[in-house]
Amino acid sequence: MIVSRNPTDLDDVVLEVDGATADAFADAARAARAAQPVWAAVPAPIRGQAVANMAQIVAANKEALARLVTREVGKPYAEALGEVQEVVDTAQFFISEGRRLYGQTVPSEMPDKQLFTFRQPVGTAAIITAGNFPVAVPSWYIIPALLAGNAVVWKPAEYAPACGDALARLLVAAGLPDGVLTVVHGDGPSTFAGLERSLDEGLIDKVGFTGSTDVGREIGALCGRHLQSPCLELGGKNPLVVMADADLDLAVEGALFSGFGTAGQRCTSLGTAIVQEAVHDEFVLRLSAAVGRAPMGDPTQDVLFGPLMTERFLERFENEHLNLVRDHHALHGSTGTGRVTAQNPRDGFVGGDPERGLFAHPTLVTGVRVDDDIANTETFGPIVGVARFGDWEEAMALANGHGYGLSSAIYTRDAKHALRFREQVSAGMVSVNNSTSGAEAHLPFGGNGKSGNGSRQSGIWVLEQFTRWQSMNWDYAGKLQKAQMDVLELPADLAFAL
Ligand code: UN1
Numbered sequence: 001m002i003v004s005r006n007p008t009d010l011d012d013v014v015l016e017v018d019g020a021t022a023d024a025f026a027d028a029a030r031a032a033r034a035a036q037p038v039w040a041a042v043p044a045p046i047r048g049q050a051v052a053n054m055a056q057i058v059a060a061n062k063e064a065l066a067r068l069v070t071r072e073v074g075k076p077y078a079e080a081l082g083e084v085q086e087v088v089d090t091a092q093f094f095i096s097e098g099r100r101l102y103g104q105t106v107p108s109e110m111p112d113k114q115l116f117t118f119r120q121p122v123g124t125a126a127i128i129t130a131g132n133f134p135v136a137v138p139s140w141y142i143i144p145a146l147l148a149g150n151a152v153v154w155k156p157a158e159y160a161p162a163c164g165d166a167l168a169r170l171l172v173a174a175g176l177p178d179g180v181l182t183v184v185h186g187d188g189p190s191t192f193a194g195l196e197r198s199l200d201e202g203l204i205d206k207v208g209f210t211g212s213t214d215v216g217r218e219i220g221a222l223c224g225r226h227l228q229s230p231c232l233e234l235g236g237k238n239p240l241v242v243m244a245d246a247d248l249d250l251a252v253e254g255a256l257f258s259g260f261g262t263a264g265q266r267c268t269s270l271g272t273a274i275v276q277e278a279v280h281d282e283f284v285l286r287l288s289a290a291v292g293r294a295p296m297g298d299p300t301q302d303v304l305f306g307p308l309m310t311e312r313f314l315e316r317f318e319n320e321h322l323n324l325v326r327d328h329h330a331l332h333g334s335t336g337t338g339r340v341t342a343q344n345p346r347d348g349f350v351g352g353d354p355e356r357g358l359f360a361h362p363t364l365v366t367g368v369r370v371d372d373d374i375a376n377t378e379t380f381g382p383i384v385g386v387a388r389f390g391d392w393e394e395a396m397a398l399a400n401g402h403g404y405g406l407s408s409a410i411y412t413r414d415a416k417h418a419l420r421f422r423e424q425v426s427a428g429m430v431s432v433n434n435s436t437s438g439a440e441a442h443l444p445f446g447g448n449g450k451s452g453n454g455s456r457q458s459g460i461w462v463l464e465q466f467t468r469w470q471s472m473n474w475d476y477a478g479k480l481q482k483a484q485m486d487v488l489e490l491p492a493d494l495a496f497a498l
Contacts, residue, residue, distance in 0.1 A: 001016060002015075002158050002161055002185050002186075002187070004158075004159055004160065004161050004162055006071050006357075007074040007307040007308060007310065008298060008300075008306060008307050008351070009356045010356060010357065011356065014162045018185070019186045020194065023194075025186060025191060025198060026194055026201060028153045028184045029124060029198035029204055030198075030201075031178075031179040032124045032152065032153050032180070032203075033123070033151070034179060035151050035177055036121070036180070039151060040121050040149035040150075042149075044147070045099045047098050047147055048094070048095050048096065048097065048099060048147060049098070050146070051098060051143060052091070052095045053175055054143065055091035057170045057171075057174055058087050058170050059088045062081065062084045064166075066080035066081045068162055068163055069083060069135060069163055072160050073131050073134055073309045074299050074306040074307040074357070074358070075299060076299040076305065077299060083136045087135050087167070089442070090139045090140060090144075091139070091143055093459065097460070101119050101148070101467075103117040104116070104117045106471075108473065109483065110475070111477065111481075112476050112477035113476070114476075116472045116474070117471050118472065119469065120468050121149035121150045121467060121468075122468055123151075123204075123206070124152075124153065124203060124205050124206070125141070125151070125153070125205065125208060125466065126152075126195055126206070127142060127145070127154045127155070127207075127208040128154075128155045128191060128208070128209045128210070128219075129141070129154070129156055129211075130210050130211045131157030131159045131309055134160035134163035134167075135167045137210050138154060138164070140445070140458055140462065141154075142154060142171065143171075144465075144466050145206075145466045146176070146180065146181065148463060150206070150466055152180070152182070153204075154182070154183050155183075155184050156183065158185065159310040159312075160309075161185045168182075192218070196222055199222065200226075206228065207223050207230040208230065208233075209232055209233070210234075211233075219232065220232060220453060229453065229455075231455040231462075231465045232452045232453045232455055233267065233445070233447070233452055233455070234406075234451050234452050235406070235451060236267045236405075236407060236436075237272065237375075237377070237378050237402040238270055238408055238427070238436040238437075239272055239274050239399035239400075239425070240258065240274065240409040240411070240436055241408075241410045241421060242273060242276060242279060242411045243414065244276040244277075244278040244279050245413045245414050246279070246411035246412050247411065247413065250411060252283065252287045253290075254409060254431075254435040255273050256290045256291060256304070257437070258270040258409070258435035258436040258437045258438075259291075259362075259364075259382075260296075260304055261435075263305040263306065263309075264379065264381045264383060264384070265309060265313065266437045267451075268407040268429070268439065269380070270409075271375075271379070271384070271385065272385040272386070272387055273387070274398045275386060275387070275389070280386075283386075284332070284364075284366055287364060287386070288333050288364050292335075294362065296350065297349045297350030297354070298351025301350050302350075307357040307360075308359075308360055308382075309358075313381060314360060316381070317338075318339060318360070321374075321377070321381055321383055322338060322363070324372070324377060325365055326373075326374075328367050328369070329372075330366045330367055331364065331365060332364040332366065333361070334346055335361070336361045337361050337363050338360060339359065339361075340354040340361055342355060344361070346361055361382070363383045365383065366385075366386045367387075368386060370401050372385075377402075392420075396425070399425055403449045403450045404426075404427075404447065405427045405428060405448035406446075406447035406448075406451035407429040407430075407436045407447075408425045408429065408431070409430070409432070410433075411433055412432070412433070428446050428447040428451065440458075441459075443459060444456040445457045
């Protein structure tokens with residue numbers, strides 16, 4: 001049984017649902033496999049019309065869906081509204097892609113022969129998503145996959161099943177035939193077993209996964225054994241470099257939002273602020289004051305961040321991530337560390353009794369060095385490191401040394417620093433004078449190294465994940481023309497004897 005609870009008030013059970021067995025997962029994949037050709041036969045502009053309906057239906061249910069996001073994962077309501085809007089934006093982008101999905105005409109090396117390319121749907125996609133963006137990130141996969149003529153089996157996070165059901169209901173209501181989009185709930189092990197069984201039986205053609213690097217590795221290995229390349233969107237240790245010439249208040253604001261917004265539970269959340277010597281102490285002073293003042297608490301009110309999403313995240317925050325703090329570090333930012341309780345209160349906590357929920361003090365850790373565990377571990381919670389640097393090489397070592405490569409930011413007034421940073425940073429996404437988080441729905445999203453396998457979501461780029469190129473040649477010469485034959489004789493005076 002999967003029980004989803006409101007992380008602001010654990011007595012509030014949002015949904016109880018039976019978890020699917022591996023067999024049930026494979027059954028859903030089989031049904032999707034059967035439904036897919038029917039859907040693929042619908043002309044792409046008409047599939048685009050279904051996506052237009054999705055945009056309208058989700059927009060019409062925006063507040064209700066956002067309230068559910070806030071209730072189920074504790075995301076502040078204003079952010080939850082933005083998240084639902086991102087689903088609408090994604091749908092709006094793909095409506096007209098139904099009228100494009102362009103292929104190409106390509107010149108042939110033969111006379112009387114023409115060459116073409118077509119985008120073909122991949123087939124059946126299994127999408128497995130995290131709960132920190134319980135509707136927006138799933139929509140980044142599901143909407144383009146459907147538009148391109150695929151069928152989808154979606155496994156939402158086990159701590160956000162109600163958001164999963166709600167979004168799927170809205171999308172299906174847009175006019176999808178039965179079996180084209182199915183939600184399967186399950187825990188990690190049964191989902192993995194179901195995926196393995198479905199791949200073994202040839203029922204799944206593409207896997208999309210957003211989650212941890214460790215699980216991504218296992219999914220990558222499983223897909224690799226089946227000669228498939230999944231779309232993997234994994235963790236990050238996103239750097240934010242502050243140059244001495246930066247607008248310091250802007251940098252502080254960006255660090256506060258990307259470090260502690262969503263309680264640090266974004267794959268694009270700030271990992272380490274990397275601050276040039278000359279402004280380091282002033283930056284720390286201003287950022288710790290800002291963290292100290294930041295409103296946290298009840299996510300239905302006007303707060304920077306609410307609770308951690310599940311007990312598992314709070315437990316890891318307290319027992320693993322806070323344990324990365326060493327003697328040479330100093331802590332700032334709150335009136336305590338760890339869980340917010342009556343004995344360990346947060347000054348200015350917004351809302352009722354924090355002990356009813358899963359609230360954690362925001363923690364700023366200064367004195368971080370390049371080899372520290374905290375500089376190299378994704379922490380996925382309200383904890384941010386600060387490191388100081390002297391020269392550029394030191395800054396880049398801190399920015400890239402951890403081996404992740406998702407998002408990054410630099411604050412500077414000098415174009416040459418910004419451009420050099422873009423060139424040298426390992427991240428797939430770079431912000432200049434903006435926070436590490438806050439991707440837009442139509443710009444490529446994805447990472448390198450431990451953050452993914454180079455796949456990209458969003459905009460036209462995600463179509464590479466959910467379509468395959470098919471090429472066609474059409475010969476009307478009426479006789480066999482052989483390609484790859486040496487048709488042009490070199491003039492004799494160009495033929496050297498080597
Ligand atoms: C994620 O945390 O998995 O860039 C995605 C952002 C969001 C997406 C984050 N729009 O912060």
